[in-house]
Amino acid sequence: MSRVGRLPVQIPAGVKVNIEGSTVNVKGPKGELTQTFDPMLTITADKNQVNVKAPETTKLYDAKHGLTRALIHNMVVGVTDGFKRNLEIDGVGYRAELQGKNLVLTVGLSHTVTVQPPEGITFTVDKTQRLVAIDGADRQVVGEVAAKLRTIRPPEPYKGKGIHYQGEKIRRKAGKAGKVGTGAK
Numbered sequence: 001m002s003r004v005g006r007l008p009v010q011i012p013a014g015v016k017v018n019i020e021g022s023t024v025n026v027k028g029p030k031g032e033l034t035q036t037f038d039p040m041l042t043i044t045a046d047k048n049q050v051n052v053k054a055p056e057t058t059k060l061y062d063a064k065h066g067l068t069r070a071l072i073h074n075m076v077v078g079v080t081d082g083f084k085r086n087l088e089i090d091g092v093g094y095r096a097e098l099q100g101k102n103l104v105l106t107v108g109l110s111h112t113v114t115v116q117p118p119e120g121i122t123f124t125v126d127k128t129q130r131l132v133a134i135d136g137a138d139r140q141v142v143g144e145v146a147a148k149l150r151t152i153r154p155p156e157p158y159k160g161k162g163i164h165y166q167g168e169k170i171r172r173k174a175g176k177a178g179k180v181g182t183g184a185k
Helices: 059-080 139-152
Strands: 016-020 023-028 031-036 042-045 049-053 083-090 095-099 102-106 113-115 121-125 131-136 162-165
Touching (some): 023 059, 049 059, 102 121
Antiparallel strands (some): 016 023, 083 131
């Protein structure tokens, strides 16, 4: 039996969970999320908690049991608090700004890059134009949008210029050492 899967998912006030077969619909103040799971797993909802049961204890069902419970928990947290991912932009002249809902990036390319947010995602840029926050109810979509933004200009290893996650440690290289003091004429 999965240790994660056997824990019940607590449902806070203001959140409604509707289960139809193997499809779970969670509605809360930040939005509504729907996901379909393995039909062999039994998902039940009481007044204030959701339980997931596996038909048997095998390696496959233990993994699905824990995964299903974790995904339902993420759905509940997403519609109550939401998820946030922060990106930093480093480099001379590199910046981000909002034009309506769209994010416009100036990151050393010959053109600016305009990114439209998917449904349920909002961008915020701080006043320094160096920090971009991605907010949304669906954890998977927030992470996916952050990863796509990072690929526009990933950090380079010599000066660290580019877009990276806040707190990410960038592996740096020393550069050329043979330029100074070689004595070659």
